[in-house]
Amino acid sequence: MKVPVGARKNVAALVLSLGVTLAAGGLAQGSDVSDAASERIPGGFASWGDFFEVQDDLDLLADKVHAEDLRAGGHGYGSAVVSAENRQIELYWKGSPPKNISSILEKAPRNLSVKILPASYSMTEMQRAAHQMASQPSVGKSRIVRAYPKADASGLQVAVAGDRHEIQKLQAVRNTRIPISYSAETAFTPASDRQNDSAPYKGGAAWYSGGLCSTGFGVTVSGKPMMLSAAHCSVMGGNVRFGSLSNPVVGTVVQQAPSLDLALLDVASTPRIYRHMPVSPWSSPVRATTGTHVGDVICTGGSKSGENCNIKVLAVEISEDGLDHMAAAHHIQDKTAVARGDSGGPVFTPCAVGECTGVTAKGIISQSGGGVPCKPGLPPGTQCSSVVGFQPLKFVFAAFNATVTLDNS
Numbered sequence: 520m521k522v523p524v525g526a527r528k529n530v531a532a533l534v535l536s537l538g539v540t541l542a543a544g545g546l547a548q549g550s551d552v553s554d555a556a557s558e559r560i561p562g563g564f565a566s567w568g569d570f571f572e573v574q575d576d577l578d579l580l581a582d583k584v585h586a587e588d589l590r591a592g593g594h595g596y597g598s599a600v601v602s603a604e605n606r607q608i609e610l611y612w613k614g615s616p617p618k619n620i621s622s623i624l625e626k627a628p629r630n631l632s633v634k635i636l637p638a639s640y641s642m643t644e645m646q647r648a649a650h651q652m653a654s655q656p657s658v659g660k661s662r663i664v665r666a667y668p669k670a671d672a673s674g675l676q677v678a679v680a681g682d683r684h685e686i687q688k689l690q691a692v693r694n695t696r697i698p699i700s701y702s703a704e705t706a707f708t709p710a711s712d713r714q715n716d717s718a719p720y721k722g723g724a725a726w727y728s729g730g731l732c733s734t735g736f737g738v739t740v741s742g743k744p745m746m747l748s749a750a751h752c753s754v755m756g757g758n759v760r761f762g763s764l765s766n767p768v769v770g771t772v773v774q775q776a777p778s779l780d781l782a783l784l785d786v787a788s789t790p791r792i793y794r795h796m797p798v799s800p801w802s803s804p805v806r807a808t809t810g811t812h813v814g815d816v817i818c819t820g821g822s823k824s825g826e827n828c829n830i831k832v833l834a835v836e837i838s839e840d841g842l843d844h845m846a847a848a849h850h851i852q853d854k855t856a857v858a859r860g861d862s863g864g865p866v867f868t869p870c871a872v873g874e875c876t877g878v879t880a881k882g883i884i885s886q887s888g889g890g891v892p893c894k895p896g897l898p899p900g901t902q903c904s905s906v907v908g909f910q911p912l913k914f915v916f917a918a919f920n921a922t923v924t925l926d927n928s
Contacts, residue, residue, distance in 0.1 A: 562604035571868045573631070574603035574816065575879055578809040580627050581608055582913075585642070585810070587619055595620070597638025597645075597672025601814040606631050608812075611638035611672040638672030640697055645675060646836050648697045652677055653838035655692070661685040665839030667847075670813045674698035676834070713793045713822045715762040718769070720746055721802050722792035722865040725822035726784070727760045728753035728772065733822040733864030735883040736805060736912070737788030738921040746784040747915065747923075748863030749885055750775040759784050776918035778843050779910050780885040782863070783919050790924040792865045792878060796896060797825040803869070804926035806877035811835060811846050811911040817868055819907055821861020821884055824897060828869075830856045830907065837908070844914060846882065850905045855894040857887045859902040866909045880923050882909040 564570040581599035588596035597611035610616075610633050616624070624633050645668035652666035652675065661681025669676055674697050679686050683701045686692060692699065716724035716734070724734045732752035738745050753759075759770040770786035791802040811817075811832060818828040830848045837845040850856040866882035886908030893903035915921050 562606070567869065570603055571879070573606055574601065574868060575807065575809050576628055576631060577601045577603060577606075577608050578812055578815065580623075580631065580633075581610070581812050582810040583623055584610065584620055587623060588641075589643075591617070591619070593643035594641055595638075596642050597640060598642060598668060598670055599812045600670050601812045603814075603816065608633045609636055610634065611636050613638040613641045613672070636671070639674065640668075640672055642668060642672070642836065645669075645672065645697065646838075648695055649675055649836060649838040650843055651691050651695070652699075653840070653843075655686075655689050658685040658688060665837050667834045667837040669700070670834070674700065676700050676702065678702050713797055713799070713825075716793075717761070719744065719787040719789035720761065721789055722746075722805070723802075723820040723822060724761060724793060725860070726752075726863075727762075727764045727766075728757040729764075731823065731860040732862045733820075733860065733884065734784070734788075735863050735865050736792065736880050737790050737924040738783070738915065738919070739924050740783070740919060740921045744788045744924060745773075745921065746786050746788040747883055747921075748782045748784055749883060749910075750777050750780045750782040751885075752782060752863050759786055774919050776914075778841060779914055779918055780842055780845075781883060781910055781915065781918055783921065788924065790926040792820055792867065793822075793825075794820065794869075795826050797823060799825065804877045804928070805867075805880050805923065806925060806927075808880045808912055808923050808925075809868075810913055811866075811881055815848075815868075815881070816851075817848055817866050817881055819857050819861065819864060819866055819884055819909075821857060821864030823860030823901065824855055824858035824893070824903060827855050827857065827894070829854070835911070842885070844910065845885065845908050846911055847906065847908050849889070849907075850891075853889075853891060853905045855891060855897075855903040856889075856905050857884055857907040858893065858897065858904070859887070861887075866907070877926070880912055882911045884909050 585596050600609040649666040664678040664680050666677045677699050713724045722736045735747035753772045757772045758768040760766045773785040774783040790805040794801050815832040820826050829851045832848045835846045864884045867878040887904035889904050889906040891905045893901050
């Protein structure tokens with residue numbers, strides 16, 4: 520789609536379908552973000568830096584476990600639910616974890632705990648089934664909007680637009696051995712300043728190729744710096760302009776991965792992303808990358824709405840309308856998570872290292888849902904949403920032979 524939109528969405532339906540209760544009160548940005556001081560730090564942490572350091576450690580541990588399971592065929596790992604507040608991972612496993620997995624867990628930092636719970640199905644089995652469900656044709660006026668693994672690895676959650684009884688007639692649905700829970704939902708819609716960036720370009724800046732989108736993270740491809748964004752922002756070979764459509768062309772869209780909604784822009788990049796409000800000149804270095812898991816607390820940083828935190832991941836490995844491996848997150852207090860024009864922008868956590876001087880890269884903004892009033896300071900007419908769909912970064916290398924560029928200074 521050319522100009523990403525931020526259509527209204529039934530957030531209650533989304534939250535209920537994900538089986539998650541959103542607590543009142545919430546989490547916030549790092550301490551270098553202006554409104555963080557008014558937010559309660561959960562879990563008894565002394566600072567937001569400490570909170571996100573523990574979350575990064577939990578994510579890295581879950582990543583390592585999942586990767587090791589995939590190397591062995593992907594038969595055991597069901598899901599990982601991260602809770603930095605409790606310094607714990609709930610690891611859902613099919614059968615008993617083998618020795619190589621137990622060895623990884625035994626080497627985990629002493630301040631972290633892992634609770635092993637039974638999984639009915641492996642993530643590999645659920646991913647395969649979710650992809651098959653999302654690829655089914657419409658039945659009359661009814662269709663499968665999206666499908667994704669349940670966080671407790673007990674089966675699939677399938678969102679249906681129309682009559683679910685019609686959907687249940689599909690042969691693939693009848694034949695699957697994985698239990699399905701149904702919910703009625705509408706589809707996510709693409710979430711297409713930061714306003715006058717210059718080379719080398721940072722993440723979270725406004726760029727144009729027919730409509731407004733945002734840059735994501737700088738990447739390196741065969742030694743050359745380039746930039747990630749969302750595939751729906753432009754056609755393959757489309758021109759890239761910064762600041763406005765009337766500005767000179769500075770690059771082109773050279774690769775796309777439509778099923779991941781990722782695009783590669785051939786423009787010079789630097790490992791930094793813009794922070795704070797849409798007109799802020801401040802930026803932070805990208806220090807690390809980690810995977811994304813249910814329970815993670817993340818921030819978005821698109822060019823239209825600027826930095827938004829207090830956003831909790833509710834589901835991963837979502838398949839929907841030709842897209843795979845997506846994640847969905849909801850603002851804990853039902854406030855702005857993303858706005859129209861933020862597509863392609865960075866998803867991250869602050870305070871990756873040191874005194875909140877950097878960020879950890881997590882994903883690329885793709886979609887939005889759940890219309891809400893915008894936060895103060897955004898232009899009249901801006902369309903904001905409390906739900907964000909994004910693509911985690913773990914498939915970037917496979918899609919583009921690219922690695923996220925890090926600032927190790």
